[in-house]
Amino acid sequence: MENQNLEEQKNNELEVAQTNMQGGAESGIKISDDVVAVIAGIAVSEVKGVSGMSGGFAGGISEVLSGKKNMAKGIKVESNEKDTKIDVNIIVEYGVRIPDVAFEIQNRVKKSVETMTGLKVSAVNVHVQGVKTDIDDTKDTQNPSSEA
Numbered sequence: 001m002e003n004q005n006l007e008e009q010k011n012n013e014l015e016v017a018q019t020n021m022q023g024g025a026e027s028g029i030k031i032s033d034d035v036v037a038v039i040a041g042i043a044v045s046e047v048k049g050v051s052g053m054s055g056g057f058a059g060g061i062s063e064v065l066s067g068k069k070n071m072a073k074g075i076k077v078e079s080n081e082k083d084t085k086i087d088v089n090i091i092v093e094y095g096v097r098i099p100d101v102a103f104e105i106q107n108r109v110k111k112s113v114e115t116m117t118g119l120k121v122s123a124v125n126v127h128v129q130g131v132k133t134d135i136d137d138t139k140d141t142q143n144p145s146s147e148a
């Protein structure tokens with residue numbers, strides 16, 4: 001009887017120890033959504049075909065006033081206990097194949113965030129906000145009388 005009680009007690013202690021090891025180490029760490037946004041922003045900036053990020057008016061003003069490039073510009077992160085969702089707003093370069101650029105962004109952002117933070121990324125949504133063109137308008141303004 002004593003052996004059975006000791007064995008049950010050991011099993012209970014083992015279960016408690018395993019639970020603490022699984023949940024205890026991760027429960028004390030909270031990674032800010034801003035940190036995740038910066039990691040995602042750096043990953044996006046490395047993708048060929050991305051001209052820039054579209055972050056809205058407030059993001060542009062903060063960059064001008066601080067003099068620093070905001071790597072989280074155009075990134076929105078929603079995270080909870082189970083997963084993380086990331087929205088990326090980009091401007092692509094003219095001539096690139098947009099689905100390829102978006103797919104590359106999704107892969108790089110997911111890999112970077114999961115590797116660096118240990119969080120599970122359930123979705124990376126890419127929103128193309130514009131296309132950057134390098135059309136040179138100086139030809140029309142140099143010879144205004146050429147059309148007359």
